[in-house]
Amino acid sequence: MKRKTLIRAASLALTAALLFTGCTARTPEENPESSGSSQSSMAEPEKTASSGTKAAAVAVPLENAPSLIPMPEERPCLYEENGSYGIRAADGSVLVPAEYAFGYDFDDNGLGQLRKDEGEEITWYKVGLDGTLLGDVNDTVVQTGAGPVVVVEKWNDDSSEGVFQLMNLNLEPLLPEWAEYLYHTNYYAGQKNRFFLRMPGGKLAEFLPEEMALLEFEPYDESRAELYQASWDLAEEEVVVVNGQALFGADAYSWETEDLPLPALEQVDWTIRTEDGLRQTRLSMGQNPDYNTVSFYAEGQGEPTDQIHGENWIAVPGTVTDWPENEPVADPAALLELTGDYCADQGIDPDCMEVTEAVQGEFGVVLAIDGGYKREQGETDADSWAHSAMLWFPDKEDSSRYMVLDQFESAGFRSFMSGGYGIVGVFPGEGETLRVMTRAWGYEGPAQYQWFPLTEA
Numbered sequence: 085m086k087r088k089t090l091i092r093a094a095s096l097a098l099t100a101a102l103l104f105t106g107c108t109a110r111t112p113e114e115n116p117e118s119s120g121s122s123q124s125s126m127a128e129p130e131k132t133a134s135s136g137t138k139a140a141a142v143a144v145p146l147e148n149a150p151s152l153i154p155m156p157e158e159r160p161c162l163y164e165e166n167g168s169y170g171i172r173a174a175d176g177s178v179l180v181p182a183e184y185a186f187g188y189d190f191d192d193n194g195l196g197q198l199r200k201d202e203g204e205e206i207t208w209y210k211v212g213l214d215g216t217l218l219g220d221v222n223d224t225v226v227q228t229g230a231g232p233v234v235v236v237e238k239w240n241d242d243s244s245e246g247v248f249q250l251m252n253l254n255l256e257p258l259l260p261e262w263a264e265y266l267y268h269t270n271y272y273a274g275q276k277n278r279f280f281l282r283m284p285g286g287k288l289a290e291f292l293p294e295e296m297a298l299l300e301f302e303p304y305d306e307s308r309a310e311l312y313q314a315s316w317d318l319a320e321e322e323v324v325v326v327n328g329q330a331l332f333g334a335d336a337y338s339w340e341t342e343d344l345p346l347p348a349l350e351q352v353d354w355t356i357r358t359e360d361g362l363r364q365t366r367l368s369m370g371q372n373p374d375y376n377t378v379s380f381y382a383e384g385q386g387e388p389t390d391q392i393h394g395e396n397w398i399a400v401p402g403t404v405t406d407w408p409e410n411e412p413v414a415d416p417a418a419l420l421e422l423t424g425d426y427c428a429d430q431g432i433d434p435d436c437m438e439v440t441e442a443v444q445g446e447f448g449v450v451l452a453i454d455g456g457y458k459r460e461q462g463e464t465d466a467d468s469w470a471h472s473a474m475l476w477f478p479d480k481e482d483s484s485r486y487m488v489l490d491q492f493e494s495a496g497f498r499s500f501m502s503g504g505y506g507i508v509g510v511f512p513g514e515g516e517t518l519r520v521m522t523r524a525w526g527y528e529g530p531a532q533y534q535w536f537p538l539t540e541a
Contacts, residue, residue, distance in 0.1 A: 137319035137401040138304035139351035140312040141290075143297040150256040152231030152293060153213060159190040160213060171196055171211050179215030187211075193225050195234065195253070210236075212255035225253075226268055228277050230293040233258070235268055235279075250279065250291055258291070259283075259298075267346075267371060267378050280346055280369070280378070288347035288369070301347045316348050318401045323349065325367060325399040326508060326521060328379035346378050353402030356382050357509070364402055398509050398521065410510055413442035419451055422483045423475065432471055443507045447518050448478040450489070452505040469495045474505050474522060489520060490534070505534075 158174035163182065170182035184198040196211035209217040221238040234251040248266035250258040265282040279291035283298075290299040302308075304315055321344060324331050330349065349367050356365055366383040382397065413419060416439040427434040432455075442451035454472040473491035477483065490505070506523040522534045 137352050137403055138315060138317045139301060139348040140304045140308070140315040141299045141301050141345065141348065142308070142311045143292060143295060143299050143313050144289075145295070145297045146258065146260065149258050149296050150252055150254070152228075152233065153253040154231050155190075155192070155225075155253060156213070160196060160211070160215075162187045162189050162196065169198060171198065171215060173215075180211060180217065184209075195223055195225065195255075210255065212251075213253045216255040218255050224268075226277050226279075228293040230296075233277075233279070233291075233293055235266065237266075238262075248281065258296070265370065267369075278345075282369070288350055290345055290347065299345070301345070301351050303351050316344055318349070318352050319403050321401075323401060324521065325349070325354075325380050327396055328381060330378070330380060349380065354382075354399045355402050355407070356397055356399045357407055358382075358397040362407060367399060396508055396523075400511075407511070410443050410445045413444050413449065413451070416440070416442045416451065419449065420453075422449065422451070422477055422480070422486075423453055425484050426473070426475060426486060426488070430471070437471070441506045443510055444480065445510060447510055448476065449480050450474070450476050450507055450510050450518075450520055452507060452522075454505075469493070472505065474507075474520070476518065476520070490522075 156174065160171050160173050160179055162169055163172045165182035168182040169184045169187040170178060171180040171187070173179050180198065183200075185201040186199040188197040190196045190211075190213075194210075195213075198209045198211055198217070200207045200209065207219050209219045210221055210223050211217060218236070221236050223237075224235045226233050226235055232253060234253060234255065236249045236251055236255075237246045238249075239246050245264075247262040247264060249262050250266075252258065259281075261284050263281040263283055264286075267280045269276065269278045279293075280288075281291060282288055288301050290301075292299055299313065304312075309315075323344075330346070346369055350369055352366075353364055354367055356363055363382075365385075367380045368383050370379055370381060380399070382399070419439045419442055420434060420437065423437060423439070424434055427437060437453045437455035440452045440454050442449060444450075452472070452474050455470075471491070471493050474489040476487040476489055477485065478487075479485055508521040508523050510521075511519040
């Protein structure tokens with residue numbers, strides 16, 4: 085399947101380093117900038133049986149939906165009369181009388197606004213191109229290939245949650261009902277904006293402005309195949325979700341949603357591993373409370389906030405049930421002797437390195453090593469350096485047989501930002517291969533994740 089990356093997740097953060105003194109050994113290069121991963125051949129991903137992992141989408145036309153209206157070059161504007169404000173059309177006619185305390189003009193990203201003051205009560209109104217008023221809502225004008233769409237949010241009187249509607253520039257609703265959740269990509273280029281939403285009753289959909297339809301999602305049903313606009317087998321997509329962040333394929337930095345809409349992930353069964361063990365469940369989609377991104381949480385396990393800020397959890401399509409027995413190595417420091425050959429190859433004194441985390445199982449040992457760095461930017465100088473790596477030892481008893489999954493070096497003033505890794509999970513592949521999910525500690529902010537693809541031993 086051809087994929088086009090639409091959403092770029094936050095870049096992998098470079099990490100703060102531990103205080104180190106006394107080690108001056110470094111790689112043979114006099115002033116290395118960085119070293120890449122070792123060159124290893126990639127095995128083809130194992131194709132899992134498609135049963136229970138297929139999702140599909142069908143376009144449902146929106147009956148009686150109004151048309152989208154282009155933003156005119158000469159827009160309505162704010163005017164003042166006797167100390168009060170209103171809105172005039174471009175031809176000078178009055179759209180809204182000057183009866184308001186304050187206001188704002190239309191712009192590329194929002195409609196006009198007027199403020200009504202009645203005693204101590206203040207109400208803000210959004211103003212449509214034709215003078216329609218809508219009170220106490222937020223709006224964002226989002227450009228699409230079919231014309232501008234206004235994303236409108238209002239708050240329920242009896243709850244702290246908002247509801248959402250899509251409208252044209254006259255503030256005419258495009259959706260038959262207010263949605264319980266809405267996420268839009270908000271690309272400034274305008275043509276690729278997409279709208280994912282949840283309608284009342286839990287029905288997931290994507291608004292298609294060009295077709296004026298809702299793309300609805302469901303588990304694949306062969307008898308309805310002629311109705312489907314698209315379908316996906318998630319078992320073939322190498323989809324994994326970790327702490328609410330969706331990672332696709334070998335590129336852990338992108339959310340590829342043009343050919344694989346996010347709501348499709350909710351239509352199949354997933355196997356989820358948490359600290360409490362494994363369970364079959366569904367994923368639900370929600371808004372990350374800290375960032376303007378889509379996040380996922382396990383159905384029946386609380387709101388997205390609880391999952392995003394909780395412990396690590398990993399989800400893969402439900403047909404993948406061969407989770408290996410992973411457990412942290414009890415004494416990571418004892419594994420330093422395993423890294424002897426690697427350190428010798430790199431010209432590093434093993435005494436300068438530290439095993440920061442290690443996981444063992446039937447696949448062998450995967451460990452992270454870090455060292456040679458200084459803690460603060462002010463402590464770095466021309467002699468400072470840093471090195472970190474993720475290593476795989478298929479046979480714990482054979483230290484000469486290892487694979488470098490990733491490594492990072494820096495020297496001089498940037499060494500305080502050396503990379504560092506933590507291991508989230510290790511999964512078997514076909515033959516002597518494995519997948520490794522790692523956590524990278526950011527210099528600031530929350531942990532980000534890397535997904536190493538199938539790697540041949």
